[in-house]
Amino acid sequence: MKLRVENFGPISYADVEIKPLTVLIGKNNAGKSMLAQLIFTLMTLTEGYIPRRFLTSMLQHIRTTEDFIAPYLRQVDDLRKKIKEAREITHLSCVKMVVDMIIEYLTQYLNKTLGDFLERYFAMELKSLVNLYSDYTRVECAYSKYSIAEFTITKDGNLSAKFDIKMMDELIDNILKDEETNKLINRVIRSRGGRDFTSTIAAIEKIAEFIFPKRPLLSTLYIPAGRAGLLEGYEAVSSALIALASTAPLKGISVPPIPGMAYEFYSLLLQLTGRKGPFEKMSDLFKEVIEGEIVFEELKLPKSKMVYRFKFKDKESSVDLIHAASMVKELSPIYLVLRELVDKGYLLIIEEPESHLHPAAQVKLMEIFAQLVNEGLEILITTHSDILLRKLAHLVMEGLTGGRANANLKPEDVAVYLLKPDEKGYVTREVNILEEMPTFDEVIEQLYEEERNLCYLSLQREMNEASPRNF
Ligand SMILES: Nc1ncnc2c1ncn2[C@@H]1O[C@H](COP(=O)(O)OP(=O)(O)OP(=O)(O)O)[C@@H](O)[C@H]1O
Ligand SMILES: [Mg+2]
Structure with a gap:
């Protein structure tokens, strides 16, 4: 993903490309977190569009809301109509119809949902996102070589968004060259967009995947700063919310709002169930840093429930996670998310992963990040750590000199952006960490x-x- 941002929060201009390992640095208040959250919002947003979501849920007979299904049904209906109306239909014209339709629907989708996503994740009104010294915010987001989403927000909080295609001819050429897509289009044309509903939606889905690179669902995860504190509050907040959920409105109790990304973090923690995922083996790397492991145990009293406990290396005993060292509490959400939820192709956005870590642990952590990236994860961090950045430079240098295979990093897999002040706000500058360590x-x-x-x-x-x- 490539992102160009104008006048967003404290940022006057940012130009970044998400690489397998992306690092945002800069002084406090520079807009690193706002940029990271914007990336999270834009990545999460597209997951809602891809028709596969609809197709999968339909095939599994999971009940989905009318609102959710409607755009896809309309899409299939529209395509049928267009095909029926067309005098002559070729593969080329059919693909063009679908691409045009996707552009139209994505533009509608962005205009309908983007504002809600931004307000929800930033827990701010749209107008508050516009840089205080500017009249508008403008964001251009290239999801792939071919697709570009743009939006502007005015000072009054009006959002308008547009989805567009770059290099249309090349895109269509590529689609037409793909055998599987061609087969599906054949079926769509043969049934003149009529009976073959499944092929029609599959063709739309396939073509959408050329426009948007396919990502697993809910595959962008955001891990905020201040994890130890949030984790300490989590037990209390989640129990209170669950206890109050059904009766709060009846009793006139209003539940205090939890800021957007903290809420997202709590939702992420709620997804943890103790079940191991595909990255379980890789998550073991964390055991060395936290000098122990996190075990899932049933707590009998006061009532039976499963809790995470920290078990010291070489010891039988364990303590409730909230009584573990700050370092453990800071790292455990990353460790657990990795152990249970993450798979290849996921993007993990981690704020200030160095918090509460001794310099030696920071060095180890950067090595782990490099190994994870080499296993197919994408990681974006914000950091104030000179040590993390220096270790990153070493891993890239080692890569250039052909050092150890699993923790080496290729220079093209890494991008470091510095947010530095200029007269109107902060601007990004890509940093070559082999040559300089700015600000630090x-x-x-x-x-x-x-x-x-x-x-x-x-x-x-x-x-x-x-x-x-x-x-
Ligand atoms: N519309 C706006 N215009 C100008 N500044 C804004 C606007 N909205 C928020 N800010 C400021 O931007 C800053 C928030 O930026 P952010 O939290 O992204 O900083 P950061 O670089 O992550 O800092 P830290 O290193 O402390 O985490 C705050 O100082 C906030 O007051
Ligand atoms: Mg921050």
Whole structure:
């Protein structure tokens, strides 16, 4: 995904490309989290469109809402109508019809849902997202080589969005070259968009996949900063919400709002059930950093429920996760999400993964991230850690010199963006970490300068004290 952002929150201009490992750095308030959340929103948004969601749920007879099915039914109906009306239909004209339809529906979809997504995840009114010193926000998001979604928000909070295709001829050429898609289109044409409903929706789905790279459902996960604190509150918040859920409105109790991304985090934690997923083996890498593991145990009292406990390495005993060290609490959501929910192709957005970590643990953590990336995960982090970034540079350098295979990183798989101030707000600049460590080095140099002055002053004092005048 490539993203170009103008006047969004504190950011006046950002131009970023999501690579297998993407890092956002910059001073506090620079807009790193807002940018990360925007990426989360835009990634999550598209998962709702892909027809596969509809097809799968239909085939499994899962009840879905009328509202959800309607656009796809309309899409199939519209295609049938167009095919029936057309005098002559060829593969080329059929593919063009579907692509045009997808553009139209995606534009409608974006206009209908994007505003809600943004308000929900940012827990702000749309107008508050517009940079205070500008009249509008503009975002351009290229989901793939061919697809581009654009939206603007005005100062008054009006959102308008558009979906478009770049390099239409090349796209259509590629679609027509694909054997499976051609077979489906054949069926659609033969039935003149009539009886063969399943093939029609499958053809639309296949063509949509050329426009949008296919991603597993709910495959972008956001892990916020302050995880230890959120985890401590989770038990209380989730029990209270569950206890209040049915009767709160009747009793006139209003449940306090939980800010968007914290709510998302709690929803993510609620998905954890103790079942192991495809990345279970890889998640074992975390055991070394947290110096133990997290076990799932049944708690009998006060009433029976399953809880996560932290079990120290080489010890039989375990403690409730909320009584474990801060480092464990910070890392355990990442560890558990990895162990249970994640699969190849997932994008993990992790805010400040270095929080509460000793420098040695930070070094190990970056190695783990590199290994995960090499196993097919995408990771985006925001960070203030000089150590994480230096280790990242080493892994890239090792890659260039052909070091260890599993934790090496290829330079083209890594992107580091610095958000730095300019006159209107913050702008991104891609950083070559093999050559510079911006912002961190500035601080180190300042400290060095300070140290030199202090040395000089203390030397002077010693000399004064030792001078004959004192005798
Ligand atoms: N519409 C807006 N215009 C200008 N600034 C805004 C706007 N909305 C939010 N901000 C400011 O942007 C900042 C939030 O940015 P964000 O949380 O993304 O920073 P960050 O780089 O993640 O910082 P940290 O390193 O502390 O986590 C806050 O200072 C907030 O007041
Ligand atoms: Mg932040």
